[in-house]
Amino acid sequence: MAEKTVTACLLIIGNEILSGRTQDANLAFLGTRLNDIGIRLMEARVIPDVEATIVATLNEVRVRFDYVFTTGGIGPTHDDITASCVAKAFGLPLTLHPEAHARLLAHYPKGDLNESRLRMAHTPEGATLIDNPVSTAPGFQVENVFVMAGIPAIMQAMFDGIVHRLVGGKPLLSRSLTLAMPEGRIAKDLGALQEAYPDVEMGSYPFNRQGNFGTRLVLRATDPARLSAAAKGLDRIVVALGGQGQWDQDPA
Amino acid sequence: MAEKTVTACLLIIGNEILSGRTQDANLAFLGTRLNDIGIRLMEARVIPDVEATIVATLNEVRVRFDYVFTTGGIGPTHDDITASCVAKAFGLPLTLHPEAHARLLAHYPKGDLNESRLRMAHTPEGATLIDNPVSTAPGFQVENVFVMAGIPAIMQAMFDGIVHRLVGGKPLLSRSLTLAMPEGRIAKDLGALQEAYPDVEMGSYPFNRQGNFGTRLVLRATDPARLSAAAKGLDRIVVALGGQGQWDQDPA
Numbered sequence: 366m367a368e369k370t371v372t373a374c375l376l377i378i379g380n381e382i383l384s385g386r387t388q389d390a391n392l393a394f395l396g397t398r399l400n401d402i403g404i405r406l407m408e409a410r411v412i413p414d415v416e417a418t419i420v421a422t423l424n425e426v427r428v429r430f431d432y433v434f435t436t437g438g439i440g441p442t443h444d445d446i447t448a449s450c451v452a453k454a455f456g457l458p459l460t461l462h463p464e465a466h467a468r469l470l471a472h473y474p475k476g477d478l479n480e481s482r483l484r485m486a487h488t489p490e491g492a493t494l495i496d497n498p499v500s501t502a503p504g505f506q507v508e509n510v511f512v513m514a515g516i517p518a519i520m521q522a523m524f525d526g527i528v529h530r531l532v533g534g535k536p537l538l539s540r541s542l543t544l545a546m547p548e549g550r551i552a553k554d555l556g557a558l559q560e561a562y563p564d565v566e567m568g569s570y571p572f573n574r575q576g577n578f579g580t581r582l583v584l585r586a587t588d589p590a591r592l593s594a595a596a597k598g599l600d601r602i603v604v605a606l607g608g609q610g611q612w613d614q615d616p617a
Numbered sequence: 618m619a620e621k622t623v624t625a626c627l628l629i630i631g632n633e634i635l636s637g638r639t640q641d642a643n644l645a646f647l648g649t650r651l652n653d654i655g656i657r658l659m660e661a662r663v664i665p666d667v668e669a670t671i672v673a674t675l676n677e678v679r680v681r682f683d684y685v686f687t688t689g690g691i692g693p694t695h696d697d698i699t700a701s702c703v704a705k706a707f708g709l710p711l712t713l714h715p716e717a718h719a720r721l722l723a724h725y726p727k728g729d730l731n732e733s734r735l736r737m738a739h740t741p742e743g744a745t746l747i748d749n750p751v752s753t754a755p756g757f758q759v760e761n762v763f764v765m766a767g768i769p770a771i772m773q774a775m776f777d778g779i780v781h782r783l784v785g786g787k788p789l790l791s792r793s794l795t796l797a798m799p800e801g802r803i804a805k806d807l808g809a810l811q812e813a814y815p816d817v818e819m820g821s822y823p824f825n826r827q828g829n830f831g832t833r834l835v836l837r838a839t840d841p842a843r844l845s846a847a848a849k850g851l852d853r854i855v856v857a858l859g860g861q862g863q864w865d866q867d868p869a
Contacts, residue, residue, distance in 0.1 A: 380820055383658045384791075385648030386835065387822065389641075392663065396637030406635045408670075411644065411661040414820070441801040442821035443808035481804030500830070516825065539636075548692040552733030556695035568632055568666070569694035570639065573768060578752070583638065608823075 371534045374430040375409040378437040391516045403533030419450035437515030441481040452489035462488045472501040496526040535587040542610040548580040554602040565595040623786045624749045626682040627661040630689040637657040642769045653783030671702040689767030702740035714740045724753040748778040787839040800832040806854040819848040
């Protein structure tokens with residue numbers, strides 16, 4: 366029954382995320398969308414615009430995960446070093462990509478495609494482009510590494526254009542129950558339920574609304590029958606504890 | 618002149634962040650607050666509730682960075698495994714912490730401190746507690762690793778309680794300029810300015826508001842005189858390009 370989980374890692378590249386100046390929005394988007402196609406985001410790293418760090422991190426994660434996605438650092442300025450770092454990581458020269466060049470030539474008014482903007486047409490040699498329907502300058506793919514923009518609207522449009530290149534396994538289905546009860550009250554029974562359903566991942570997330578502690582319980586599994594059985598088991602636990610729960614309509 | 622940068626790494630522990638279900642809010646808070654006291658957040662990793670991953674990651678980063686902060690996984694349920702992972706990483710037994718036990722005994726009505734909640738009083742042996750003024754169950758510190766809650770309000774209150782234990786260097790001062798000009802137009806001159814001021818970190822962040830591309834330029838340095846000189850240089854560049862910029866009132 367055990368089938369291999371298809372895994373992914375996200376590298377969020379940029380000092381502005383680490384300084385707290387910019388709030389990342391790409392992780393949540395990618396985690397959700399990858400899950401829909403049966404790819405599990407297993408790790409995300411936020412790293413600075415430092416060449417040695419980017420190259421070393423790329424070379425570590427691209428052999429550990431089936432897919433690696435990067436966001437950020439592919440613009441025209443001196444701090445946009447992702448493309449050259451990917452080239453270094455793969456031991457490839459960074460060259461002018463003819464198709465990317467043609468797209469930028471067509472996009473900019475005559476004379477506006479200056480030396481800095483031309484940097485955005487350079488990729489590791491032989492890279493496959495990733496379309497950018499928002500602002501033209503493309504991302505690119507080298508083997509299992511997908512290099513995308515940091516601006517969420519552009520990143521999301523790029524992802525829509527590459528999703529057909531990705532091969533996932535079974536998506537994780539999920540159901541979640543919001544409970545007006547602190548998690549400490551249900552923890553023991555939930556742990557026992559988890560032991561009875563090792564193939565259903567059970568997460569417990571406390572929250573505090575207007576001073577009242579509640580819990581959101583999330584069940585995730587690839588097998589809908591097992592998910593449903595575990596959800597029924599959870600219902601029985603909640604009733605036995607005299608609690609009240611509300612199942613969310615999860616998208617999956 | 619070169620003085621050692623005091624560095625930090627954040628480990629965000631939890632499947633719910635990777636699945637996209639929960640949006641992290643702790644990274645931006647910590648990045649900002651650490652910078653205020655002269656500690657540079659150099660990396661953040663989001664990792665799942667998997668013991669082997671947590672232990673290996675902890676042991677990798679605690680020797681690479683001056684400080685390591687973790688968020689998440691310290692509640693009463695079966696998926697809260699951070700404390701036991703920290704114990705394993707340090708080769709310490711996980712034991713009932715007398716002071717944490719006393720606090721939980723005082724907090725819960727008689728009989729409510731069940732076996733699951735008692736898990737929250739266990740720490741790696743000899744750990745120093747981190748106060749939790751919101752919901753009592755403490756975090757803890759082992760050497761340079763600070764273990765905090767995932768709920769932002771609790772994490773922030775915990776951070777306020779440990780900030781006096783942290784020793785930073787000079788804080789990075791920053792100034793940022795919002796420019797109604799795409800970054801491709803200023804990229805070359807900005808690169809030259811960066812070369813002239815290697816001790817001032819210059820970041821360029823494009824944005825798209827109602828279809829208009831603009832750029833936010835961020836200068837960061839520990840030396841206020843150098844920061845000011847670089848800012849004046851940037852002003853001259855913008856004027857020469859016929860652009861208009863608006864300096865933000867940065868907090869630092």
